[in-house]
Amino acid sequence: MTTGFTPTATIKTLKARAQLLAAIRAYFLQQQVTEVDVPALGHFSVTDVHLAALVVEVGNSTQYLQTSPEFYMKRLLAARMGDIYSLAKAYRADESGSRHRPEFTMLEWYRCGFDDGALMADITGLLQAVGVSEPIKQVAYGEVFERVTGLNPHTAGEGADDALAQYALQHFDVAWPNTPKSTWLDLIFSQHVEPTLLEPTFVFDFPACQCALAKIANNSAGQKVAKRFELYWQGLELANGYWELTCPQEQRARFEQDNATRSKQGLQPITPDPHFIAAMEHGLPECAGVALGVDRLLMCLLQEKDIAAVIPFAQG
Template sequence: MDFGMPSASVKALKQRAELLHLIRCFFAEEGVLEVETPLLSHGTVTDVHIDAFSTAFHFSEQGNQETLYLQTSPEYAMKRLLCAGSGAIYQLCKAFRHEGAGRYHNPEFTLLEWYRPGFDHHQLMVDVDHLLQRVLQTKSAEKISYQAVFIRELDMDPLTVTLSQLQQRAEALGLDMASAMPDDIDTLLQLLFSLYIEPKIGQDKPCFVYGFPVSQAALAQVNREDPRTADRFEVYYKGIELANGFNELRDAHEQRIRFMRDNQLRQAQGLPPMPMDEHFLSALEAGLPACAGVAMGVDRLLMLQINASHIEEVLAFPVSRA
């Protein structure tokens, strides 16, 4: 294997360029503005399931060394633009997550993120569905709640299940843990969802799952009809998680509380707390318009478009060759 050569074929690189052009045409027709925001920031995500890359900056205006973080998504900066009156916006950019490479993930990846003022998450699901039909020629998507899909596929209600019931169900399903069985409901729900539900949904057409437990949606509004759930959705197609969307939380005080709660959970799990993005929180204080937003993995989208079996087939140089 020649690690000096790209892992993607020239044909795949041309198909990537065509896909990016198609995406830009879609948003141009919709009147959505393309923007660019910094890849480096002073604050970062507090989510216990996401780790950001960090780097030392020796030339700060304060004269002392600072730690800067590579973005895991452009969300916070884009919301600052929304607070400044940008209107509907989208971005195609690099994002970074400090995780091992795998079939569907490279630590550096391409992300499409967009925000629609005046939309709720159901209206945004229609938007996402139209884009998928445009670039993948998919059928109109299925939509199902998180609660309903758990009941349908695993015969359990994720909104009422107890920790012991979850652990027993995981053992019965044959969940093989290298260490002790997780003692956190959300961690177990996410494991069961990824291992036993994701592979079954969205095979013939994309599947939108909405109404996630509120504890799994740090940036989404709480649902008015069922406060156990949040206005968040994910879309799956042919075994791949493609996108994650929200009816965006607009309350700066509530957002700060959720970030603090994340950091408390990180410390409880032996992880370091992460610096909250104060610029983002300050912008929220000024006022975020009612909007919905979504992030979609472009590399995964291209994998589906060209029927690739591994993300390295659509990247010029994955982390092993970078």
């Protein structure tokens, strides 16, 4: 039996990948943002219903490969390390496909004193530094969602008719019980809205039910929205950013709500990370943070359609 050894990506692509990583580090060096190296393996994981961690048995203990470096990085922020970034592997129990791998390269960074608007400008600077020449648009979540689906995401799904569930049944033939509004929004957005975002586009002011770890505020229409944004290009989600929540009481409440939703959906509740909670109670500085998929960014830069074409070894 012959076993292949050659990389999935071409040598030319791997050199372009190395140049991208170098350009990212050069940008943050110029911006005086410090690179940090945090654990990939930890005793705690995220409570987010939409994220599943890979479980690893280490001796007699169960540990998790981290879905992102966020909790560790926020502990560093609470210790007053200042502006920081991580450029490393992250892990999620996703199925492999043209856009996903369980192991992928994530760039995550936090800027103290920034809000979501300032961070979008910072991301624009980074993208220009790595060779993105196209102008980057901005559009409110509610505007683009309603334009594509005809539904207002801030009000749909709140009445007895549950318009989001009806839309999903009509277009995707799914009828999931005990499904929260945020899941319907994720499904519809990923299937019908995301593919329309071909030019580089920031989508901002998400519905409040999708706040995750972001602050909640009122938009210009007086609706409560999450101060969160995502960056799309060529129909791909590239980045997810927040004006970060800093209130420990609200953070605890969101963890509890996550676990209540997990229980309703038959998922195992996750014990919130006590070290992260301690950091929040000590005091997280006002900041904004974002996670960006480096593999997907390279896909867009090289106009590749499959993530396997931009990583060294897609099959292990």
